[in-house]
Amino acid sequence: MSGRTRIKLCGFTRAEDIQAAVAAGVDALGMIFFSKSQRAVTIAQAQALRQQIPAFVDLVALFVNPDPAYVQEVIEAVSPDLLQFHGNESPQDCERYGKRYIRAFRVGSPGLDTREDVLAECREYASASAWLFDSHSAAYGGSGHGFDHSLLASVVTASDARPMILAGGLTPENVGDGIRRLRPYAVDVSTGIEVSPGVKSPEKIDAFVRAVQIETQKLND
Numbered sequence: 001m002s003g004r005t006r007i008k009l010c011g012f013t014r015a016e017d018i019q020a021a022v023a024a025g026v027d028a029l030g031m032i033f034f035s036k037s038q039r040a041v042t043i044a045q046a047q048a049l050r051q052q053i054p055a056f057v058d059l060v061a062l063f064v065n066p067d068p069a070y071v072q073e074v075i076e077a078v079s080p081d082l083l084q085f086h087g088n089e090s091p092q093d094c095e096r097y098g099k100r101y102i103r104a105f106r107v108g109s110p111g112l113d114t115r116e117d118v119l120a121e122c123r124e125y126a127s128a129s130a131w132l133f134d135s136h137s138a139a140y141g142g143s144g145h146g147f148d149h150s151l152l153a154s155v156v157t158a159s160d161a162r163p164m165i166l167a168g169g170l171t172p173e174n175v176g177d178g179i180r181r182l183r184p185y186a187v188d189v190s191t192g193i194e195v196s197p198g199v200k201s202p203e204k205i206d207a208f209v210r211a212v213q214i215e216t217q218k219l220n221d
């Protein structure tokens, strides 16, 4: 895909990190509503952090196999622009809130370990606003590990594919390769811009955003 590569950064827990990301020019920020994540925020924390996010930057609320009542509570209290599902949610589970959603696929998991299986699974989620590709991890995501990008070959060429978000172990050093190889609509990172889980580095945020912009510019030249 030509044009601008959108940038989502995920796992925010601190106001100063959100300010750094907004200043760097990101398109979306993620907060994690999954208590087992080291980056999890409470609804009260998210309400306070949300004040740091200006117009034209989206807030994404990330869940893993959530209780629907909890998702509804987050929607009402925090007003996320999009939901992101990383667990075993069915298409109906993702659609039931009437909100735009991102479906994450853990590439390399059993049943998601061939090109054909990946595309077939993705097609079940035709109602998603984007398909996000992450690595397989027992923690459901945020592992900092990449995956075999060749498993996305069928998705890249499918005419009915939803916009692709590349995730999984991205860093300022390797994100350019991923963009060149797959030309995703957007990239998403959590670990690769951190000094420790939930604590972001302004320098790494800037380096990541710059690396995406430089690679995208090269593709457009």
Ligand SMILES: O=C(O)c1ccccc1N[C@@H]1O[C@H](COP(=O)(O)O)[C@@H](O)[C@H]1O
Pocket: 010, 011, 030, 032, 034, 037, 038, 039, 062, 064, 086, 132, 134, 139, 140, 141, 142, 143, 144, 145, 167, 168, 169, 170, 188, 189, 190, 191, 192
């Ligand atoms: O970041 C987390 O803690 C997390 C927990 C559970 C599910 C997803 C999570 N994060 C998402 O995982 C991918 C890849 O992250 P990383 O860059 O490899 O650390 C990304 O989409 C995060 O939003």
